[in-house]
Amino acid sequence: KQEVTQIPAALSVPEGENLVLNCSFTDSAIYNLQWFRQDPGKGLTSLLLIQSSQREQTSGRLNASLDKSSGRSTLYIAASQPGDSATYLCAVTGGGADGLTFGKGTHLIIQP
Amino acid sequence: DAGITQSPRHKVTETGTPVTLRCHQTENHRYMYWYRQDPGHGLRLIHYSYGVKDTDKGEVSDGYSVSRSKTEDFLLTLESATSSQTSVYFCAISESGGFWAQNTEAFFGQGTRLTVV
Numbered sequence: 001k002q003e004v005t006q007i008p009a010a011l012s013v014p015e016g017e018n019l020v021l022n023c024s025f026t027d028s029a030i031y032n033l034q035w036f037r038q039d040p041g042k043g044l045t046s047l048l049l050i051q052s053s054q055r056e057q058t059s060g061r062l063n064a065s066l067d068k069s070s071g072r073s074t075l076y077i078a079a080s081q082p083g084d085s086a087t088y089l090c091a092v093t094g095g096g097a098d099g100l101t102f103g104k105g106t107h108l109i110i111q112p
Numbered sequence: 113d114a115g116i117t118q119s120p121r122h123k124v125t126e127t128g129t130p131v132t133l134r135c136h137q138t139e140n141h142r143y144m145y146w147y148r149q150d151p152g153h154g155l156r157l158i159h160y161s162y163g164v165k166d167t168d169k170g171e172v173s174d175g176y177s178v179s180r181s182k183t184e185d186f187l188l189t190l191e192s193a194t195s196s197q198t199s200v201y202f203c204a205i206s207e208s209g210g211f212w213a214q215n216t217e218a219f220f221g222q223g224t225r226l227t228v229v
Contacts (some may be wrong), residue, residue, distance in 0.1 A: 031214045043202060044220040051214045089155070093213050097157075098170060099145050100204070100218055104154040 002027045002095035006088075006103035013080060014111050021075040021088050021106045027095030028071050034100065035064050035075050036089040044089065048075070052094070080110045115139050116221040118203050124227045131190040133224050135203030139174075144186040145204040146170075146217070147177065153204065161186055162209055193228045200225050 001025045015020055032051050036044040046056070048057045052075070056065040063076040077084060078110040088106045091100040115138030125131050135144060145160040157170030159178040167178050175197060177189045190197055203221040206213060 010161075031210070032216070034218060036220075043222040044204075046217050046219060049215075049217045053214070091155075091218075093218075094210070097216050098168065099157040099209070100155075101157075102155040104152075 002030075002097040002101045004090060004101050004103040006090055006106050008106060009104070010107040010109075012109040012111060013073060015080060015082060017080050018076065018078050018096045019080055019108075021077070021090075023073040023075070023090030023103055023106070025071045025092050025095060025101070026058075026074075027097075028068050029095050030037065030068065030092045031094035033073050033086055033090065035062075036091065038087045038089060038105070039089075047088075066099065082110045082112045085110045114207060116202075116203060116219060118221040118224050119126045120224060121222065122225045127194060127228055128192050131193050131226065133188045133201055133226070135186045135188070135202075135205075135221060137186075137205050139207075139219075140183060141205040142183075143206045143213075144180065144184060145206075146176075146186070146188045147202045147204060148172065148176060148199040149202060150199050151222075158188065158201075160209075162195050190226075193226075195228050198226060198228045206212050 007022045025059045027045040035047045050066040061078040066073045091102045117136045119134045146158040147155045149155045156172045161167045161180040201224045206218045
């Protein structure tokens with residue numbers, strides 16, 4: 001059974017810092033990995049999609065990497081801002097599971 | 113934003129009553145999913161559909177049924193609601209699934225907060 005773990009569960013940093021969120025998955029036979037952002041009481045917003053054959057994807061201040069063989073992905077946020085405060089979710093497709101398998105998220109707070 | 117509308121957005125119902133949640137999409141995507149989100153468990157797949165009248169169970173399907181009579185609509189029914197089904201329910205869509213989903217993003221609706229009392 002595919003399992004996704006996100007570390008840390010919570011993170012609080014001052015504005016302007018660069019930070020890294022971690023995601024690991026147990027079955028490396030994935031089709032893709034997707035990072036989402038969720039604001040309190042809201043739905044999920046897709047941030048980045050990395051196909052299984054890719055190593056990284058970038059969007060603005062966000063950079064996501066994928067090491068499929070070791071079952072790990074990182075989301076790098078550069079020059080963090082208070083507006084980046086949210087819960088960040090990692091999800092994979094494949095690895096023997098239907099649909100997306102999610103981690104429990106990292107709750108991020110950026111202090112002004 | 114992807115065109116996904118969930119209704120109702122909030123609902124309070126009594127134990128033992130049937131409840132139907134609706135997901136409507138305007139993207140003509142083939143795959144549609146129902147997830148529930150609970151503290152400590154994250155998001156878990158309930159049921160999904162890979163076409164009109166084609167559905168399958170997810171990880172936590174007990175107590176739920178689904179129907180898809182049109183591409184744009186995916187209904188989730190709680191036949192007899194229980195307190196353990198109090199949750200936030202999310203609908204998601206994607207153009208393709210499985211191996212063919214490599215380059216396919218999944219998009220989520222805004223969620224339905226269901227309380228069973």
